[in-house]
Amino acid sequence: MKRERPESFNTVPMKERMIIPRQDMPEQDALLRSTNFLEVNLGLTHEQAVFEAQRCIECKSPTCMDGCPVSIKIPDFIQLICKEDFVGAAKKIKEDNSLPAICGRVCPQETQCEEVCVMGKRFEPVAIGRLERFVADYSMQHGNGSQETFDKPASSGQKVAIVGSGPAGLAVASDLIKEGHEVTVFEALHEFGGVLVYGIPEFRLPKSILRKEVASLEDMGVKFVKNFIVGRTMTIQELMADEGYDAVFLGLGAGLPRFMNIPGENLNGVYSANEFLTRSNLMRGYEFPEWDTPLYRAKHAIIVGGGNTAMDAVRTAKRLGADEASIVYRRSEEEMPARNEEIHHAKEEGVKFMNLVNPIEFISDDQGSVVAAKCLRMELGEPDESGRRRPVPMEGSEFVMDVDMVVIAVGNGSNPLISQTTPEIETNKWGNIVADEDGRTSMDGVFAGGDIVSGGATVILAMGAGRKSAVAINEYLKAKVGS
């Protein structure tokens, strides 16, 4: 279906738009920020945001929306920025994305909306992510919160339980509360946000942003219950049969750390990225001793992996005072799945990159603490199915280096608690819940979405899955009333 083009408020002539440079986001000085946990990116200024919006060439057939997993009306909100209606622009985004301040910070726009921006074919793409962040922050400071986009509907009299308060769960909660259902989010930890709170460091996503988004949902009527482990505190069957929930959404995420299965991974000083980041982020280890959780200050910390989690961990280690913090990655930088921005920031902060290197053993002292890593050098072979060239060990290339902290960041799997306590829900061989494209599981009334279904993915993909499930849950509940 062809979309109508939004009303244009861009007063800059078309030719001149192309000579406006893409606006760089101001950021903290690298040397300074490598010693603190304050946010690295400082956000566009008011003037920069308008300049950046004016770079949009208002394509007849805009492709940017196709690149967004939740199809934000990007051309529309950009025109509202040109008009300097920043609250209106945020409201426009919120029609499709309930967490714009978060997505504006952590979405990989360079491989989504910005990758397909027509402007990017000849020039640099419009900085859509930076604009999203700007209007979301502006709206939080100057707008009227959720009330602007939300007229409370009549109660449906039906209850929905959402298990997990990560991006998928929050997206479902946002959509279903607008349908008049009673929505309760159950969270296992003592703070809400799932991976957004325990996984992403303060310097990339301040907790205050997340708390405001959660508060906004609370204002809308969503109930939040913390320290509640579905599968332990109460099973799904009990939630439905005893507590009267008509439908359940499972947005548990992929929180089970994976290890490499090499000797020495159980030594003192070897962490999973999950444990290390949870200690720092959720337990506020970076504020020890004001907060109770200690974290080791390393002489040489190595982080094994090349994704965003590895970058978060290595930059955290650096900020915690490690003399040296290195990424150890078995492929080359070209194959790294981390965002370019994160790699760039890590390098600026003094992180060392040991690419085409793979640890094969961690060695301990007589106290059981890690003191060295035995590694192999790798060379790139033929491409795998994803197109990334496969690393192959080089015979006779073993070497040993001194390390006193290791963080394993090679990925996460799904927590088996739900599959163990709810055998009615089908899982695949990786332990992920099997769900159709609308999130329906094999158990009547139970839906699932996000990383627990797809395996580890991005915040926006989890939100997209959550939104699809919300539609399906709403239809399910309506049919239930009618039957």
Next chain:
Amino acid sequence: MSLKDQISSMDMDDIVEMCINQEQQAIDLYTLARDQAKDESSRQKFQELVDMETVHKVSLKNFEIENYIELPPADLKVTNYLMEPVLKDNMTTQEIIILAAKREDKTARMYQDLADHFHFDKKLNTFFQMMADEELRHKHDLETEYENEFLQEG
């Protein structure tokens, strides 16, 4: 008597039968592990291994050396440096793949050794080379699956 000496005194049908028994042992092991696994995801993975070995067993019954074209797959060596897991009833899929890949690696090495040993006998040499390649192919497939699922570093 060593395995090589035994083989020297066997005819081709007996040698094939010996290899079929080897495959059957693997099928029996994975079937037992599947039946004892506590977790559905582990059961699924063990069943895949049973299916893989069964296909190999059937193909051995119908093999013709003349039709074999050597096409050895690359040894990715993804699991070579990993610890060998112990077979138990609560294995993760990750552990199962490592276990199976290491078994395939050992078997491939055994057949490669036999192929090299019988270099003077074209028929035996080709047969064991074919067996070694097939085991290495299984290892390659398992390691590819391992890389795709457990080493994406995302």
